[in-house]
Amino acid sequence: MNASLETTLLDIYTSLTQSTLQALEEQQNQSSEIQSLALVIHNLISSFDINVILQWIPGHTNIPGNDKADHLAKQGSSKPQIDKPVSIQSIKQILKNNSREDWLNRWAMGTTGRDMYAEMNRPNPKDNINLLQRKDQSTIFQLRTGHVGLNYHLHRINPTHLPHCRKCSHSCETVQHILLECPGLHKARQELLPPHPSVHNTLYHSYK
Numbered sequence: 001m002n003a004s005l006e007t008t009l010l011d012i013y014t015s016l017t018q019s020t021l022q023a024l025e026e027q028q029n030q031s032s033e034i035q036s037l038a039l040v041i042h043n044l045i046s047s048f049d050i051n052v053i054l055q056w057i058p059g060h061t062n063i064p065g066n067d068k069a070d071h072l073a074k075q076g077s078s079k080p081q082i083d084k085p086v087s088i089q090s091i092k093q094i095l096k097n098n099s100r101e102d103w104l105n106r107w108a109m110g111t112t113g114r115d116m117y118a119e120m121n122r123p124n125p126k127d128n129i130n131l132l133q134r135k136d137q138s139t140i141f142q143l144r145t146g147h148v149g150l151n152y153h154l155h156r157i158n159p160t161h162l163p164h165c166r167k168c169s170h171s172c173e174t175v176q177h178i179l180l181e182c183p184g185l186h187k188a189r190q191e192l193l194p195p196h197p198s199v200h201n202t203l204y205h206s207y208k
């Protein structure tokens with residue numbers, strides 16, 4: 001790996017496989033290794049306020065200084081770290097980044113909210129939900145998590161409550177059923193939802 005640091009731009013030449021780089025780009029269905037790698041890169045970007053460009057190179061060929069950089073990196077990692085004064089501002093930033101990283105780690109490794117995680121594996125600053133009134137935000141959030149007053153969820157809390165759809169008697173009144181499938185809501189779906197509605201374009205859309 002050969003890294004050259006300018007003021008705000010870091011180019012990293014990497015011999016990671018192209019499929020790994022592709023997996024990093026796709027933000028869904030990532031393995032835990034790819035998620036960890038993405039978090040490390042994200043940490044690097046947010047801790048040092050830099051842009052990172054990952055540039056694939058085949059094996060270890062023809063990059064001047066590559067062996068030297070590898071050698072220096074190994075040497076550096078075994079030495080004690082220099083005690084360098086840090087400003088209060090930087091400490092605040094690091095703490096902020098750390099708590100954000102903690103949150104992202106817990107969100108990535110957790111077992112709850114997995115339906116929502118499949119659609120959104122990190123906070124989206126351009127989430128359409130930000131444009132809504134608080135009451136509507138709450139409804140969208142409930143629909144995203146499935147913790148909403150639909151019969152399927154009420155049945156999970158209280159097994160004597162029947163899970164069937166009140167509009168068409170389908171066996172499970174779920175968010176997916178109500179939003180996308182229920183024939184009893186066909187007209188409302190045509191009027192209110194995008195032309196080819198999906199969970200993603202209905203509940204997780206971003207503004208430009």
Ligand SMILES: [Zn+2]
Pocket residue numbers: 165166167168169170177181182183184
């Ligand atoms: Zn139905």
